[in-house]
Amino acid sequence: MRPMSRRDLLRTAGLLGVSGMALSACDSPLATGIFGVGPGAHELAYWNLLGGGDGDRMVSMEKAYAKAHPDISLKSVTLSWGNPYYTKVSLATLGNQPPDVAIAHLTRATILAEAGLLEPLDKTELARFGFTEENFTKTAWQKAHTNGKLYAIPLDTHPFVMYYNTDICKKAGLLDSSGKLRNLDGPTGLVDAMKAVQRVTGGYGGVVAMTAETATPWRIFSSLYWQLGGTVLADQGRKIVLDEAKAERVLGYLASLTSKGKLMPNNIDYGAATTLFASGKAGFYFQGDWEISTFLTAKTPFSMTRLPNVFGGAYACQADSHSFVLPRSASRDAEKRAVIFGFVRSMLDQSATWAGGGHIPAWVPFQKSEAYAKMSPQSDYAQVANSAHYDDDAWYSGSGSDFEYIAGSAIGAVLSGQLTPAAAVPQIVAKLTKYANTPSPL
Amino acid sequence: MATSTTSRTPAVATPARTKPAARRQIVDAKARWFNGFCVSVLVVFAVIWALPLVWAAVTSLRPEGEIAVNPAAWWSGSWTFDAYAKVLGTGDIQNWYLNSFVAAAVTAILAVVVCSMAGFALSQTKFRGRRWLFALIGAGLVIPPQVLIVPLFNEFNTLHLLNTYWALILQALPAPPIAVFVFAAFFRGIPAELAESAHVDGASWFRIYQGIYMPLTRPAVSAVFIFQFVWSWNNFLWPLLVMTNTRMMTLPVGLSQVSSAYGIHYAQIMASAVLGALPLLLVFVIFQRRIVEGVATTGFK
Amino acid sequence: MVVHTISGAAPGRRTEHRAGWGLVAPFLVIYLLFLVVPTLYGFVMSFFNGALVKSGLGSFAGVSNYLEALTSADFWSSTWHTLLFTIMTTPPLVIVALALAILTDRMRHGRWFFRLVFFAPYVVPVASVALIWTWLYTPKIGLWESWLGAVGISAPNWLGDPNWAMASVALTTVWWTLGFNFVLYLAGLQEIPRELYEASAVDGASPWSQLWNITIPMLRRTTVLVLLLQAIASLKVFDQIYLMTEGGPNFATRPIIGYIYDIGFTDFRTGYAAAISTLYFVLILTVSVIWLLVNRRQLREV
16 A cells, blocks of 8 residues: 555655646647637747857857846747758748748748748838848849749858968968968869978878768859859749750869879868968968868968859859748738848848858848948958859759759769769759759748 | 456566575576576666666756866766756746646546546446447547647637646647547456446446546556556657647746757756656656556556 | 446447547547548548648549659659668667666666666757757867867768768767667666566576576567568658758658658648558558558567
């Protein structure tokens, strides 16, 4: 009998605890869970996919907002980057309880908009918050449109750029009188520069990640390929128009830097590539602008500039933009939208904090400010925002998509010398054709 | 399935193994050495098995700065509950506890009620179409619920039940319908005379089910309840799909989806892992025997 | 008494009929709505080009979804990953669980302790398991790497190396779910009559021969059950892989459920995802039938 009474005691204690928990959680999800009621108007649910340094900066911007708006309870949620994030946003929208506002890459916002998961934005309404065309980077503003309607408010542009070690480049005689890197445009500019750097470091001229990495190879390839005037996808992804000659030329050039030329390592992953540059063992580093914090922390003597125009066509560099989108919701009224746009405005007003992480702010009032002009190396490459080239439109394209994965893995194999350029191109075409032939599910 | 109910109390099993006659015969040097060897192997494995959880707990109690300097240390100069305070301070995890608890409890209670009624009807009443129904429900045993995520999501979406507890409860009840068969097997073990004499006394079928059969099936009730609860509490894929509002997430989904917000704060990540593991571990420690019997009697997961 | 039952027989049949249906009705309704209907609906969906973000079935696709799946390298590789996971986890989950159960059963004291230690991980939610093991596996600072480093072995990049990722996930799974089989074996051991051991001990049998001649044969019923449950659990693997590797690196660990998830909920192609689900269901059915045929003799014996 004794163990029974002890167990009864435990059971009672457990029940008391549980009911206490249920009672104390006055803001509890019970009502939502049983009756499907959404949260109140005073709450602002915001989702993003920003990790690392970006995440830290975003949190401090959110804190500033929360301090200025004590009446609004901001619920910010960070979810894992890439496909899982967009899956989550889609499912939440389908489930009728999306966040009030979410970050999306512009390349992905297009897809979400096509799928009918985003609310189109009313330009007259936006104008009241200062969100007008002339206040945003032109390319980003254009990309924020899908089928003629605006769906996103751009926060930044993050292009693929070239980092260079100022100490090494100075010793190699690559800097001009003002301490900036000389123009390396042209077919031999970069190669010669790397050779000069190699004489200084005794190791590598530059470094780019390609092992266990697909996005970086795609970004460096596409930047150069677009400079040649090439296109990969046409007709919303229903056609593959990869120009084999141009693609092979770019791949051959990249291989001449890595596997063939040994100017760059041909077996290095993202982390190791970053470390190599941070520790001064390579003069150049190719990546998106977001690694700036890493090198500032590591006290690497570095600066950044645009990727050289190797082939002499119209300048282009691969880029994407973070933007604010409003997932479709039946329960969002003008009052709520005002809160949301107020929040977005607050984020844009804090562009200085955001630019600290390397991204080029899309908010023109800040871009033109003196404060930004003083930010170095950030403002040194700001002009490339206008030459930003987004991935071609398709339901399977965009940042972190299947498209980037397919192209990036073949290009990565060329960079590491496992695949010849001539073999890589048909592989890309064959795999993408399967997607092109699949009717768009949007 | 119902055979091992007799071994419920360890008292039945223990006297047999300590029979002095058998013991004395094997106690020689060789046997002692062999016993020692067995014990050491077992202890080594026990240490390996305990290690991940213990290490998670240790890490969660160390200051972040110390972990950054020496991540693999087992001791801390200054133990702290900071990480727990931070994780609990966001307020999300309390919601997730509540969601998991409500969904798991309602699922488990409904499973016991609904499945025992069905099990009783199928095993004790001879209604027309019984065999046909038995086969239909039996066929459900081979349908893994994972196969159904796509049509089920569409269905719950159409019914506007996403982000409600009903999405979790209604999906979990019939998939798979093992509980019905567990109950049916138990009811078959109950002497039919009991029901017959109750009939004579004018009791209705429902009264017989509720007043006679259910009280006699407590091992099955607790086994089904515990397993449906644990299974529901730990279910992942389906809640991941249907509970997308962060306030509505269950514990496993919330922990896995939102943890990236902690960045690389290892103590906080481990604290959230420990907080996630704690409720069922406590329940398990308290009801260890019940749960282990549950596994043994029903053998399903 | 006898008179009573006979006189109550005719209306009794009818009430019994009604009571039967009445009692089974609540379950039956839920069962039909949320298991039978989606099963049939999923089958229908697989013949259409449905999309998650559009209502309705979409345009008729015939068998093209099936043709696409059967000719898709991704479908076959993810199927293989599920089988590979099964192959990697089943032997240790059966053999180690059996060995530990036998050792624990020998203990005179502290059996509850070992039961606790080995079974405890089983009740830990997958999210916690993934968080803890990802931390254990973290390159440079994880516990495994620092321990292997201490004895001079350079650790692999557990979850980052395509050749190691599946093995690492399998290792985690063995730790996580072994307790369940362990407890089943422990229960099986309790049912072996002690007299068998006593009699063989009198005949001078060594513990080793007792193991082979008594314990393992007597546990055959349990082993059959363990193997069946193991196969079912392994074929539906998704959670820990999704959380620890997201199916990567380079899709090297994406299981079939992961493929269905990606196609249906990331690419929104519900028709194609339904076709893969149907194929996967057929696979499971085939495995079950083969298993049943192979074990028919054994099943009849036990």
